Every structure is written in C-alpha cells, then in structure tokens.
Amino acid sequence: MGMKLLQRMFKKESLANYLKTDGAFKKTLGAKDLLGLGVGAVIGAGIFILPGTVAATTAGPAVTLSFLLAAAVSALVAMAYSEVASTLPVAGSAYSYGNIIFGEVVGWILGWALILEYFLAVAAVSTGWAAYFTSLVAPVFSLPKALSGPFNPAQGTYINIIAVLIIVIVAALLSRGMKESKYFQNAMVLLKIAIIILFIVVGAFYIKQSNYQPFIPARHAGAFGWQGVLTGTSLVFFAFLGFDALSSSAAEVKNPKRNMPLGIIGTLVIAGLLYSLVALVLTGMVHYTKLNVADPVAYALNAVGQRGIFLVVSLGALVGMFTMIYTMVYASSRLVYAIGRDGLLPGNLGKLNVNGEPSRALGVATVVIATFGGLVPLERLVDLVNMGTLLAFFVVSLGVLPLRKRADLSNNGYHMPGYPILPLVSAGLSLFMISQLHSETLVVAAIWFGLGLVIYLAYGMKHSKLNMD
Template identity: 55%
Template sequence: MGIGKRIFRKESVGHYLQADSKLKRTLNAWDLVALGIGAVIGTGIFILPGHEAAQHAGPAVAVAFLLAALLSGVVGMAYAEFSSAMPIAGSAYSFGSVVYGEIVGWMIGWSLILEYFLAVSAEATGFAAYFNNNILAAMGINLPKALQNGPMEGGVINITAVIIILIIAFIIAKGADLSKKVENVAVIVKLAIIIVFVILGAFYIKTSNYVPFYPKQFHGSPFGLGGISTAAATVFFAFIGFDALAANSAETIDPKKNVVRGILGTVIIAVVLYVAFSLVLVGMVHYTDLNVDDPAAYALHVVGLDSWNKLITIGALFGIFTAMVTMFFGGSRLVYALGRDGLLSEKMGKIDDKYKVPRNAVIVATVVQAIFAGLVPLEQLASLINAGTLLAFACISFGVIPLRRRKDIKNNGFKMPLYPYLPVIAALMSIYFIVMLPDMTKISVGIWLVIGLVTYFVYGIKHSKLQQRNK
C-alpha cells in the first residue's frame, strides 16, 4: 500500500473504547462544568482584559471576549457531538484520527501538546508572580532574584512556578476523584470573588471611560475590526478548556448527556463573567492605564479600595490554580492517547492499576511543564498558545460533516444544530482568527508543525498500532 493511503488510515471507535476501558468513569455534569470554568476562568480573566483593552480594543475588549466566548461555545457543540458519538480519551486528536485519518489526528494532537504544556507553564509563572509579589511579600519574605526568575530574566529558576506544578502533579496522579474535589471547591471560591469584584466595581464606574468605546487607533482591516479581532484571537488562550473537557470523555459518567451539559454550562457562565468583568474594569479605569499584569487589583487601588486587593489576589491564585489543574489533566490524557496508539512511546499509554491514571504520561507532562515554567518567561510562553487551539477548533468543526456521514458510528445523543451551516461557519471563523494572530506566533507554530511531521515519519508511522494491525 502506498504511503499516502497508509497515513490516512482511519482508527476505529471500538478500538479506542477497548483501549480506554481501564479508565474509571467518575465525572458528572457538574464536575465537567467545574473543570471547564477552572480552565476558562483563569489567567484569561485576571490578566488579559487589561492588556487587550490597552493594546488592541479599548473598552470594546468586552466585545472581543464576547466574540471569543460565542465562537468557543459553537465549537463546543461540535466537541459535544463528537464526545457523544465516541466517548474516548484524546479529544480532538482521537476524533481527528477517526474521521480524517492518522496523519491529521497526529498533527492536531501535536499542536495541542504544545498548547497544553505551554498553557500550564504560563499559568504557573503567572501564579508565581501573584504569590511572590503579594502573599510572600505580605509575610515579609523576599525570595532572591535567582529563585524568582529563569536565566532569560537574569535569574536561575522560577522556584515557585516549579513547586506549584509539582503540587498539581501530585493531585493529578491520585486520580480524577481527588482532582475533581479540589477543583470543585476552588471554582466556588474563585467565582464568588469575581462576582464581588463586579458588584463592588459597578459603584465606581465612570461613564466617561467608555468614550470612545472602540478608539479609532485600533480600527484596521478587515472592515475596521482589526483591533477587536486581534484581541479576540489573543484571548482564545482562555478557551482551550473546551478541548480539555472533551479529553475527559472516557472518564465521564453518561458522556452522551454530561459532556454537552458541561460544555454549554461553561460557555454560559464564561460569557456572563468575562463580559461583566471587562465592562466593569474599563468603566473603573481608563483603558490607557490598564496595561498591567494585575488589572483588577490595580483598578481597586485607583478608586481607593486597597483593602480589597488581597481578596482579588486570592481570587487570582484560585483562578490560575484551577486552570492549571484542568490543563494538566487534559494534557496528560493527550500524551496517554498518543502513547496508547504507538505514535509516542508505548509507556505513555500505560494505566496505573491503583489510581487508574496514565502515570507515565503525568510524569512526562510534569517534567516538561516544570522546565518551561522554571526557565522561560511568561511572555515567551503565552505567544505560542493560541494557534494550535484554533487549528483544532477548525478541524473539529469541519469534522462534524464526515462524522454525520459515517454509518458505522451511531449517535443517539447530542447533535450540533443548524447542520451543516453552523459547523462550517464555526470552522471558517476559527481560520479567520488564526489569520489575525501575530505573525511571529504563526511562524513559531509553523516550525512546531514541521517538527511534528518529521517526528511522525521518523517514529510514529513505524510504531503506530493502527499501521501494525493493517500490515
């Protein structure tokens, strides 16, 4: 058989279900909502609104978040249909391998490995900044610079970022039960603090700060929406959580119902909180002054509410922590899925008998993420996080069409509405936002994809279990 036909061989759902049978189904709809909110309401809400308002959209940053959230919600429906039809680990990678073929699935998975690992590392460095500058400083503890920054910032290692990753690795290694208990509690605390900020800040809004709502200097092609589009493309960093939710399908009770509930519940809450938070923030402080890493705390300081800063700091720490748990969970399951199929080392696909988790995949994820978090600055990490997410969004949205045509895959659960128009619109919008990303991001991710192709043809295709079964 020619190489072209070999690389586009499609995996069977039955094989995946059998391979994932050792994973324990413990997650219900609320657990998935908690995981989703944990991922979506993290650094995105505590850091990005200020930067994007100052640099790209002005007060219209709320519109950018609305666009990103709505597109993510529509794409989330596509993920929900796939999860209903095939409740398996690996999410977009596994879905792509079934409907497109192994090479496409691999490239989606390779893209998402970068997204997951860098997202956890970026969240860890953000957590370290908040923790060192606020909690430790309030206790009179000042870490030496060598332990606060990596070599690229004049230090040796960001020790706080490494420690928080090790703590989360311990939680993940104990299985989904402990992970969901920690996540559920932390999400409630985080949401309560965000709601307090919105209600409190609403009393200090100056309507003059909303004028102009979309400043002229941010207008650009296409159609004068360049600034809003770039802001929306940038904040997709916050919405990779939808892929992480689908990655947990193999560990979800009744996934045909609960995955869609988890995704849509997360979308609704995310839209309300992001838009409300952004509108209050730019109403309290003029957008030109919000290019800071802690915009909510800064806004409270500007209006004279310094005593509330500590509460916002606690909310930020909880928010970033829960985002890391979800991203770590999804990333380790993706590595497991690639190992399960032989595209990475088979050791990655082994399930621990005691805790029913892919322990080797968790160890690899821990090491890689700790190295990035300890040695690389947040700005360098964050610049690469969005493109792979949007690429997966486009592939999964288009993928609903071949999925519906598969007679061998029965789905009596959720199906995406307005078929085939909505899947196509979601895919095209994802591609549009990829185009709107900064050029350096697109170039860097392009290099990563080339490395992925080389890896597949040098190692993956030779060790692929799908290829071995069809010799």
C-alpha cells in the same frame, strides 16, 4: 509505493478499539465536575488583566462587546466539540477525533500541536503563578535570587523553583485519582467565581456613567471604532481556548452523550458572562484610558479606595491560575496517554496503573512541564499555544461533516444545529483566527509540524498499533 504510503498514513482507528482500551478508566465525572474543569481552564488570571488592557489599547468600554462576540464565535466551536465528544467518548481530545474521523496522520499532527499547546500553556501559567505568589509573600519572605527565575546565569537566576513546585503539587493531587482530587478542584473553582462576583458587586457601586462616554471611541491611531471592537474580539478570543482541554476527559465521564455537551457549552456560557461583566464594571469604575497597566483590576480598586478587596482579588488570581494549571496538567497527561495507547510514543505511556490512572503519562508530562516552567523564559511562545488550539478547532469543526455520514458510529446524542452551514462557518472562523497570528509564529509552527512529521514517519508509523489490524 507512494499511494500505499498515503493509504497507510490515512488509515482510520476504530471507535470500538479506543472504547475497549479506555474501558479501564473509572467513570467518575458528572456535569458539575466537567463545569469545574472547564471553568478552571478558561478563567485564569486573564480575567483580571485582559478587560483592562484591551479596553485601553483597542476597544474602549466596548471591550464588553468584544468579549460577547468572542464568546459567540467560541460557542460555534463548542457546539462542534459537543457533538464530536458525545459521539466519540474517548481520551485524547482532538488527537483521537482526528484518528477516527480523518486518519492516523491527521490525528498525529493534532496530537503534536496539542502537546505543544498544553505543555507551553501550563508552563507559562506556572511562571505567572510564581510571580503573583512571590509578590504576595514579599513583605514576609523572599527567595534567593538564584531560585527566582528561568535559567539565566548572566542575571543570576538558575531555576524558577516556585513554578516547579506548583506543577509538582498539582501532579501529586492528580496522581491520587480524579475521584479524590475533583472535590478540591471544584472547591477552588467555586472560590474563584465567588471572588470574581465579589469584584463585580463591589465595583458596581463605583460605576460612573461618564466613564462609558463614548462607549465606542472614535477611530484613532489604528485603534478604537467598530474595527477596534473586532480587533479586540481577536485578542480576547484566546481567553476562551481552554475548553478544548475539557474534551480530553470524555473517557472518565458518566453518561458522556448528555454530560459532555452540558460541560462544554455550560463552560462557555459561564465564562462569557463573567468576562463580559468584569469588563463592563471595570470600564465603568475607571476611564478606559487609564487601564493599560499590568493589573488593571487592582488599579481600579485602589483608585476607588478599596485596597482590602485588592488583596482578595490577588488571592482570586492565584486560585484562578491554580485551577488552570490543574486542568491543563490533567489534559496533558490524558493526551500523552492517548498517543502512547496507539504506539506512536515509546515507553508504555498508554498503560494505566491498578487504580485506572495513566501514571506514566502523568509523570512524563509533569517532568517536561516543570522543566519548561522552571528553566525557560516563555514570553515569546504564547502565540504557539493559540496555534495548536485553533488548528484543533478547525479540524473538529470540519469533522462534524463526515461524522454525520458515518454509519458505523452511534451519533444519537447532541447534534450541532445549522448543519452543514454552521460547522463550515466555525471552521472558517478558526482558519481566519490562525491567519491573524504573527508571521514568525506560523514559521515556528511549520518547523514544529515538520519535526513532528519526521518523528511520525521514522518511529510512529512503524510502531503504531494500527499495523496489527
């Protein structure tokens, strides 16, 4: 009985079934659109904050090296994702990959982890967007206190209405279809990159060589030195996590064998370059010891008398968070669709509408995310976002090994170099990053996965479409 149950739990889904079900999606995304989605997800408001705070508290001016190292580690995972996504061009990202390569229960655990990651990430960013927007319009308009924060009657706040509205606006854009909304997304990403380049160019004129001395400060009070550079790497690594959401678009990509690797690896190159340059310019403009503030880029611009550019950078932060919300709501809807497609979630969530869009999945994702963003304070849940992604990184990296041996899969697109060593290194580094998370995060994650396993055994396995094979 126990052996039969295990065999059923590890039953694998076929790629042919997924391709048949996902065939109704319109193939509208090219390499440029994938870069738009990827850069939209990876570069948010963090580019204006992380380089300063990590320099001040952990790595000094060598935070630039921390970003380059984090980009190198992320590049390994990106290569693994590129091979798997080009071989398995289906919706659902790591959830679907787990189903095909390892079996249904592994796919479900990854899907359950990614639901938590995507939903919480979007909700957290929506509250950040609301905070930036509120401060920007404060001179001319202010909301009633009851509508300005999460549900906390003792403080007089009942809902963060701006956070809810931005999620609803993004969902309305997406409901028109990817073909129509991708142009708006791409324009927003170009505007964001232009604003970041403006800061780099303007800031470069105010760099003082003395601010780089010493480039790697001496070890002090548990920070700095080479160890500080490595600690900084683990802190800024999370700036690159968003490219996981990019692979959820594979079912809507033209020529995925070529375009998925271009989109994923291209995103990492652009993001790594921009993060490193912002860090280099920022620590050159102002001594790193002064950068442990809520908005270090604004502080640096004010310090050198460029207050006008500060307003433009605030706009850049809003645009950056908007594109991040867009990509993550998009990825959330495709994930919910993929799990519903397999019968593991109720409510016909795996159905596409007449326009080839997963409108039911988008509706459910929007309601849940808007509820989180409007009512729940999310400061303590950020680590859980990292947990979900790192678990996906670990399994996808490991998945390259059996994928190469599968005679039933056409693995003739992009190949991760250094096989089998680099996939194992990538998996090992992802596991190491998980071990660096706070212990209470690991406990909450274990409870979340335990709950997911109960739902799978009680509902998902009985209603799974794998039972029909």
